[in-house]
Amino acid sequence: MPAQDERHARAAAASDSGRRPRLRRTLCGGLVLQRQSAETLQEQIFTFFREAIVAGRLRRGWRLPSSRDLAKEYGISRTTVVEAYERLVAEGYLEARPRAGIFVARVLPEEFFAPTGQVRASPATRPPGGAVTANASATGGYQDHPLAPGVPAIDRFPWNVWARLSADVVRRESARMSLWADPRGELPLREAIAEYLGAVRGIACSTEQVIVANGSQPIVETLAxxxxAVGDAVWCEEPGDPAARAVLAALGLRPVPVPVDDCGLDVEQGERLAPHARLALVASSHHYPLGVTMSLERRRALLAWAARSGAWIVENEIDGDYRFVQQAQPSLFALDTAGRTVFLGSFNKTLAPGLRIGYAVVPAVLVPAFTTVAPMVGVQHQLLLARFWADGHLVAYLRHLREVHARRRDLLLEALQREAADLVCRVAAPEAGLRVPVLFDDGAPVHEIAQACRSAGVHVGRPVSICYAGAARAAGLILGFASTPEERIRPAVRTLAGIIAGYARRRGGTSESTARRSP
Structure with a gap:
């Protein structure tokens, strides 16, 4: 056999056995390691493979070189390669197959939480630059939005586990997914939520009390x-979420702004303003936007008012799963002996925004109100999340994420102290949640600062002032930290500080106020 034909035969045999000849050099020819770079070698390897996979340069199912081969070729420690590969596997870009090797994942993390009905292009058909749709191009990924508030550390999500469970759920539950869904939510997920709240939040409830929805808004609408009745008063926090006030007003109710101070909602003020209000909407663990936690005294006062007046409390805990203190306050729902509280939670903040699974725990007398509404969440994602809990992944992931979020929160607070201490008047260190409010002097052009930050690639949240129903009593911005990788936090804060300083100079001098953290 001629030498050329013999080589072709060997290549064909290798392909037939599932191995690709000379794959090591074919796949890694573009990898250039800069030993003098500020990025570690592990980070450079991780970034190279992730970008190559997302862009489609490495096709799905391709086998990568072994950690030993890659380390030998580049003259680096095998441990460095192993750690980079393990991170890529953990985030769902690679798959480790026993006795077979490391392969590019068949399904990528970017595809798990695509909006319902949206078809993502395959790598071969993606437009230049990696954009998939106009929406995806406009919003980008979490890594493109440093300091974006309210988003968890998606870069740490166990995508490979999620993909494996997803495939197993589809295989086992295909018949169930084709039938009518329970409007209250699928039973396995409601059971999982009840167990989760009992184990993680200390909330005792039955499966029948759990209602699954695609967010808090439809639950609030149903409760209202x-x-x-039309014209009834509803207590709303001042400042507070303007979207919630708009929903209540659209239903014909009368939102009553009740002041919030360092102890949370001022119940005495609420009783003076609207003693006969039918509802009270509160965020007890992590107020939006000021980040304060309601004190135990205020919690008891609010519950006492609801019991006396026959009102109902809607406790918004959608990002209360992440706490940074050892002794957290008990929830209103857990303290309530009169059964006047509805507890709102969300896996959108816990896991990923695109998951679109929220839930409520309602008193037994309110369950019938939710039995006639249309199903709000797809069955597949409900069953998948229930399986994620049942197999122990949710608790393990939350434990890991609490450490990640605490570290990133501390890095943000430290960076603000180092880079912007003389430019802001207050940095509130929240006890829970995924946001840090940064307050400025009253005359600061907050809207212009926010727009300049976004133009510079720093995606700060909305100005605090727009959260007031009446005259704004605080000026500032809402910053996030959870979804921002550690190495990008301080550069983003430095950019923010430079923009604030520029506006301060144009106003005639830097602010003399000094940043200080809340106790």
Missing amino acids: RALA
Whole structure:
């Protein structure tokens, strides 16, 4: 056999056995390691493979070189390669197959939480630059939005586990997914939520009390229709979420702004303003936007008012799963002996925004109000999340994420102290949640600062002032930390500080106020 034909035969045999000849050099020819770079070698390897996979340069199912081969070729420690590969596997870009090797994942993390009905292009058909749709191009990924508030550390999500469970759920539950869904939520997920709240939040509830929805808004709308009449007053935190006030007003209710101070909602003020209100909407663990936690005294006062007046409390805990203190306050729901509280939670903040699974725990008397509404969440994602809990992944992931979020929160607070201490008047260190409010002097052009930050690639949240129903009593911005990789936090804060300083100079001098953290 001629030498050329013999080589072709060997290549064909290798292909037939599932191995690709000369794959090591074919796949890694573009990898250039800069030993003098500020990035570690592990980070450079991780970034190279992730970008190559997302862009489609490495096709799905391709086998990568072994850690030993790659380390030998580049003259680096095998441990460095192993750690980079393990991170890529953990985030779902690679798959480790026993006795076979490391392969590019068949399904990428970017595809797990695509909006319903959206078809993502395959790598071969993606437009230049990696954009998939106009929406994806406009919003980018978490890594493109440093300091974006309210988003968890998606870069740490166990995508490979999620993909494996997803495939197993589809295989086992295909018949179930084709039937009518329970409007209250699928039973396995409601059971999982009840167990989760008992184990993680100390909330005792039955499966029948758990209602699954695609967010808090449809639950609040259903409650408002069932419990209040047109013209009824509803306590809302001042400042507070303007979207919640708009929903209540659209239903014909009368939002009553009740002041919030360092102890949370001022119950005495609420009783003076609207003693006969039918509902009270509160964020007890992590107020939006000021980040304060309601004190135990205020919690008891609010519950006492609801019991006396026959009102209902809607406790918004959608990002209360992440706490940074050892002794957290008990939830209103857990303290309530009169059964007047509805507890709102969300896996959108816990896991990923695109998951679109929220839930409520309601008193037994309110369960019938939710039995006639249309199903709000797809069955597949419900069953998948229930399996994620049942197999122990949710608790393990939350434990890991609490450490990640605490570290990133501390890095943000430290960076603000180092880079912007003379430019802001207050940095509130929240006890829970995924946001840090940064307050400025009253005359600061907050809207212009926010727009300049976004133009510079730093995606700060909305100005605090727009959260007031009345005259704004605080000026500032809402910053996030959880979804921003550690190495990008300080550069983003430095950019923010430079923009604030520029506006301060144009106003005639740097602010003389000094940043200080809340106790």
